[in-house]
Amino acid sequence: MIQIKNLTKNYNDYAAVKDISLDIKKGELCVMIGPSGCGKSTTLKVLNRLETPTEGSVFINGEDISNIDPVILRRGIGYVIQNVGLFPHMTASENIATVPQLLKWDKNKIGERVEYLLNLVGLEPFEYSKKYPAELSGGEAQRVGVARALAADPEVLLMDEPFGALDPITRSELQRSLVKIQSELKKTILFVTHDIDEAILLADMVVLMKDGEIVQSGSPTQMLEFPVNKFVRDFVGTDRALKRLSLTKVETFCKPAPYVSLNTDISNAVEMIDNGIYIWVVDENEKPCGWLDAYMDEPTGFVKDYCTIDSFENFTVSKKQSVKEALNKMIKSGVNQLVVVDGDERLLGEISIDDIIQKS
Ligand SMILES: Nc1ncnc2c1ncn2[C@@H]1O[C@H](COP(=O)(O)OP(=O)(O)O)[C@@H](O)[C@H]1O
Numbered sequence: 001m002i003q004i005k006n007l008t009k010n011y012n013d014y015a016a017v018k019d020i021s022l023d024i025k026k027g028e029l030c031v032m033i034g035p036s037g038c039g040k041s042t043t044l045k046v047l048n049r050l051e052t053p054t055e056g057s058v059f060i061n062g063e064d065i066s067n068i069d070p071v072i073l074r075r076g077i078g079y080v081i082q083n084v085g086l087f088p089h090m091t092a093s094e095n096i097a098t099v100p101q102l103l104k105w106d107k108n109k110i111g112e113r114v115e116y117l118l119n120l121v122g123l124e125p126f127e128y129s130k131k132y133p134a135e136l137s138g139g140e141a142q143r144v145g146v147a148r149a150l151a152a153d154p155e156v157l158l159m160d161e162p163f164g165a166l167d168p169i170t171r172s173e174l175q176r177s178l179v180k181i182q183s184e185l186k187k188t189i190l191f192v193t194h195d196i197d198e199a200i201l202l203a204d205m206v207v208l209m210k211d212g213e214i215v216q217s218g219s220p221t222q223m224l225e226f227p228v229n230k231f232v233r234d235f236v237g238t239d240r241a242l243k244r245l246s247l248t249k250v251e252t253f254c255k256p257a258p259y260v261s262l263n264t265d266i267s268n269a270v271e272m273i274d275n276g277i278y279i280w281v282v283d284e285n286e287k288p289c290g291w292l293d294a295y296m297d298e299p300t301g302f303v304k305d306y307c308t309i310d311s312f313e314n315f316t317v318s319k320k321q322s323v324k325e326a327l328n329k330m331i332k333s334g335v336n337q338l339v340v341v342d343g344d345e346r347l348l349g350e351i352s353i354d355d356i357i358q359k360s
């Protein structure tokens with residue numbers, strides 16, 4: 001979808017981008033990352049012809065962009081930058097409608113599009129459509145910026161540190177919104193950041209740059225697992241093992257675990273524990289509600305008379321959560337294993353700290 005071939009960009013004698021080549025597939029979210037001044041923004045600007053290559057070329061959909069009228073080219077590319085640059089004298093709706101209006105869309109179609117996009121970026125149309133940029137928080141303004149970039153349904157989105165100026169909580173909300181939007185729309189996105197956690201969270205492919213050159217590219221997992229040199233190792237951080245676990249789902253480490261129900265006869269439960277030290281206990285809906293220890297003195301009756309009941313959140317994780325979240329919970333609760341549950345909160349198995357250490 002986007003092909004950058006041997007791109008070099010010089011400013012006078014200074015090479016801001018040195019002979020980089022890159023292929024971004026349709027529907028892929030590529031994150032370009034690297035320290036300040038390494039040539040990220042320059043690369044993006046070449047892609048929408050705000051800058052002209054000194055050498056090399058860029059193809060979008062197989063077409064050399066130097067043959068496309070810049071104005072036409074930019075209408076097919078959504079561009080989101082830090083501090084958005086919304087037009088201050090226009091409402092949120094009017095800002096979003098800018099390009100469709102230039103394209104002379106029908107008025108009703110524009111209205112519907114604006115409403116759809118406000119919803120998509122998580123802004124209630126009734127509340128926000130008439131607001132001016134000065135009446136929006138930084139995060140809301142940035143959401144409007146994303147909606148505006150998507151207005152004419154471009155195939156390509158270029159995002160230059162779009163969440164860089166936001167506080168950490170708002171930033172993580174917008175990151176999650178983008179993940180959701182992308183899972184729905186599957187745009188081809190080149191996203192620039194200098195934040196490695198943001199890159200790992202968002203990227204299908206990461207491209208790490210230094211001094212105008214690509215040092216390493218690949219999936220976030222590859223980057224964390226096989227950094228090619230010290231620069232990459234330092235850049236991804238000393239906690240790269242933990243970061244990798246943030247990309248791994250609990251279900252990967254889930255193994256079967258025996259369980260009994262509250263109303264199981266205690267003698268049967270004792271047999272099931274066998275030579276283990278505990279067994280999980282579930283309620284009538286197979287929702288975990290506690291556990292039963294092996295050490296009981298001549299028990300009679302039912303599991304419910306002997307088991308330890310705990311609140312669901314304390315000892316369970318969902319199969320879709322990250323292993324890092326599971327570890328975090330184990331450390332906080334001071335336990336070595338947790339029950340893994342499915343979307344309906346039914347017991348699937350368990351995840352243990354030993355398995356995570358041995359298998360990762
Ligand atoms: N218009 C310009 N004129 C001269 N030098 C520039 C210009 N734009 C960027 N540069 C230089 O090119 C290098 C790369 O800049 P940039 O692509 O903006 O970096 P990044 O976005 O990775 O922080 C920097 O050293 C910057 O000073």
Ligand SMILES: [Mg+2]
Nearest residue numbers: 040041042160
């Ligand atoms: Mg920049």
